[in-house]
Amino acid sequence: MRPAFLSLILALLPAAVVAEESPLTDAQRAQLETLRGEIAAQIQLQAYDLLDELVFGWTEQPVFALETPLVLADVSVPVGFGSGMQALIENHFASLIVKNPRTRVALTHCPQCTSVVVHSGATGTIVSRGVDEPEALSKAGTLSGSRHAIFLDFEIEGAALVLRARITSLEPALPIIYAKTLSTSTSSPALLRTGDRLKSAAEARQEYVNALQGRSLYQVPIRIGVRTYATGSGQVRAAPMPWLQAGVEGSLTQARAWTGSFLVGFSWTPQLHTAWMAQGRLSRLISGTTSSLTGPDLYAFVGGSVISIHGPAALAFQDQVPDLDDLLALLTGGGPDATFGALQLGLDLRVKNRIGVGVYLESLPALNNAPAIGDYLDIGILQFHSLGVEVTFCF
Amino acid sequence: METLLILLLMPLPAFMGRVHDPSPGIFQSKEEARNLECTRLSQAEAHERFPGQVPEPPARGSWAVTDALACSRRFLRIGERPARDEAVLSALRQKVGDITQTASALEAGELTWHVDAFYPEPAVAAKISVAAKTDLVERGRKVSDRVPVLAAGDIAVLWKLPPQQAYPLACERYFAQGVLTERDVFLGVMIVDPRETQLHAGLCARGEWRWLQ
Numbered sequence: 358m359r360p361a362f363l364s365l366i367l368a369l370l371p372a373a374v375v376a377e378e379s380p381l382t383d384a385q386r387a388q389l390e391t392l393r394g395e396i397a398a399q400i401q402l403q404a405y406d407l408l409d410e411l412v413f414g415w416t417e418q419p420v421f422a423l424e425t426p427l428v429l430a431d432v433s434v435p436v437g438f439g440s441g442m443q444a445l446i447e448n449h450f451a452s453l454i455v456k457n458p459r460t461r462v463a464l465t466h467c468p469q470c471t472s473v474v475v476h477s478g479a480t481g482t483i484v485s486r487g488v489d490e491p492e493a494l495s496k497a498g499t500l501s502g503s504r505h506a507i508f509l510d511f512e513i514e515g516a517a518l519v520l521r522a523r524i525t526s527l528e529p530a531l532p533i534i535y536a537k538t539l540s541t542s543t544s545s546p547a548l549l550r551t552g553d554r555l556k557s558a559a560e561a562r563q564e565y566v567n568a569l570q571g572r573s574l575y576q577v578p579i580r581i582g583v584r585t586y587a588t589g590s591g592q593v594r595a596a597p598m599p600w601l602q603a604g605v606e607g608s609l610t611q612a613r614a615w616t617g618s619f620l621v622g623f624s625w626t627p628q629l630h631t632a633w634m635a636q637g638r639l640s641r642l643i644s645g646t647t648s649s650l651t652g653p654d655l656y657a658f659v660g661g662s663v664i665s666i667h668g669p670a671a672l673a674f675q676d677q678v679p680d681l682d683d684l685l686a687l688l689t690g691g692g693p694d695a696t697f698g699a700l701q702l703g704l705d706l707r708v709k710n711r712i713g714v715g716v717y718l719e720s721l722p723a724l725n726n727a728p729a730i731g732d733y734l735d736i737g738i739l740q741f742h743s744l745g746v747e748v749t750f751c752f
Numbered sequence: 753m754e755t756l757l758i759l760l761l762m763p764l765p766a767f768m769g770r771v772h773d774p775s776p777g778i779f780q781s782k783e784e785a786r787n788l789e790c791t792r793l794s795q796a797e798a799h800e801r802f803p804g805q806v807p808e809p810p811a812r813g814s815w816a817v818t819d820a821l822a823c824s825r826r827f828l829r830i831g832e833r834p835a836r837d838e839a840v841l842s843a844l845r846q847k848v849g850d851i852t853q854t855a856s857a858l859e860a861g862e863l864t865w866h867v868d869a870f871y872p873e874p875a876v877a878a879k880i881s882v883a884a885k886t887d888l889v890e891r892g893r894k895v896s897d898r899v900p901v902l903a904a905g906d907i908a909v910l911w912k913l914p915p916q917q918a919y920p921l922a923c924e925r926y927f928a929q930g931v932l933t934e935r936d937v938f939l940g941v942m943i944v945d946p947r948e949t950q951l952h953a954g955l956c957a958r959g960e961w962r963w964l965q
Contacts, residue, residue, distance in 0.1 A: 400827055433882070436841060436875050437833050489897075510882045515842045516789035516824040521886040523897075530864070531897035536889035540845070562800065612807045647807050 407520040430506035491527035582747030587731035595673035630670035636662035660701035671695035673729035719743035839949035870942035920961035927959030
């Protein structure tokens with residue numbers, strides 16, 4: 358009984374081990390496929406970049422004096438990658454050739470060139486690709502008028518992708534008449550040139566720099582915001598005030614690490630108040646050293662402003678509780694006024710320096726004793742009485 | 753409470769700076785760090801390549817030496833390809849460049865060059881061969897895409913010999929059979945021991961084989 362039981366255990370053990378290993382292997386394979394897909398997307402762009410550079414070189418210095426039929430004999434992808442990438446490269450290359458007639462190259466269709474051909478002659482029988490035995494193709498009359506074949510070979514060398522292109526003349530000696538090695542620069546992102554207006558890598562990079570520098574050092578921000586005021590100890594409470602502001606914002610350099618702005622603002626609420634404001638701000642980029650074209654930028658800012666309020670709402674911005682004289686003045690048409698200074702501290706999130714969202718705390722030092730105004734935050738030397746949010750559009 | 757909050761937030765800028773550090777640490781494992789390839793660039797060069805990230809150097813110069821470390825992840829992580837293939841392919845340009853430089857210095861005449869690579873993995877052998885051919889053409893040599901082949905009987909004999917004897921004998925046979933003439937030169941690139949990653953090369957001219965490395 359016991360040996361039989363042991364035999365059964367031993368017989369089932371490999372199956373159990375396989376059953377244990379299979380899900381893990383599948384999971385690993387799935388993860389590998391995901392990674393490969395992610396990487397291929399990057400490689401594809403880098404490969405396009407190299408092809409763009411190759412074809413651009415031909416537009417500047419054509420390989421042939423006259424328009425010449427050319428067979429795309431082989432596209433070799435990096436070891437470890439599949440035929441999907443091969444198809445993408447073939448399509449992009451064909452598209453570039455069609456869009457750039459200055460290359461003096463015409464792609465021709467020659468299925469026999471890339472397929473295996475069998476050629477029997479006096480020296481024996483040869484089995485090879487068509488492009489490797491051009492005399493066989495020539496005798497069969499299947500060269501389609503083309504006498505040249507191009508081979509594109511891509512390989513990954515560390516973090517760089519290398520393209521080796523060669524054009525072979527389809528004659529018995531198979532001389533290579535053109536060869537070029539192109540490599541992606543270390544870490545440089547693909548330049549993403551358009552196929553119909555090819556330009557050199559240096560020109561494309563310069564275009565990108567120009568796009569960056571094309572942004573003016575000055576912008577006109579239009580800002581919409583709301584300020585709320587903390588409730589104080591008195592019976593009167595300051596109502597939230599909507600603001601519309603406009604002005605000018607400038608930076609010292611294209612990096613836009615430091616920016617300064619000056620805005621004037623207007624606020625109005627029916628029956629309650631009419632208010633004006635002049636505000637200056639100094640902002641510092643804290644999410645990097647230079648502003649980004651692709652991601653949001655976070656600025657911290659400090660600012661100062663002078664606010665003047667006219668109307669019944671101004672009663673809340675005084676050091677005393679409104680009395681009968683104030684109300685009498687209000688009824689007789691001589692509305693109360695309040696003018697005070699404010700200090701701001703806040704954060705502004707900008708996207709491409711076009712749209713921004715900000716939040717800030719504001720201190721009103723002259724109103725520390727105002728009964729209608731409390732404070733949101735007290736850090737000893739400063740009390741922040743107001744909290745504001747705003748949206749900025751820059752033009 | 754506010755003071756405590758400020759104290760807690762004070763180290764934040766230091767941690768933010770560590771996010772882009774390529775060395776292993778809090779934000780990056782050792783394995784991830786090994787899969788990075790980094791190059792140190794001057795600030796001017798880094799600005800040219802990454803204008804959005806690296807600011808232009810000050811026009812009046814700077815007392816401090818400023819540079820940038822550009823890092824990118826290897827396309828294929830270490831371990832995704834067989835170790836020997838990865839070692840050969842990741843430095844292919846440099847390895848083949850050294851070989852072709854030596855070879856073209858030895859045979860400077862108006863010769864037609866033929867190239868073949870002998871490596872256990874055919875896909876890698878093709879890569880080595882293409883790299884050598886392309887490099888030779890770029891050095892101004894006349895290169896043929898035709899690979900010289902021997903008769904089946906010769907290959908059957910050569911197969912049984914150690915590499916040190918097989919390649920010189922093959923060279924003699926190329927010349928004796930007229931596959932290569934006085935005006936042809938053959939560059940063979942190979943690994944001699946299946947366990948090594950060092951590429952060797954030999955030159956066959958006028959029926960005489962010379963090891964290059």
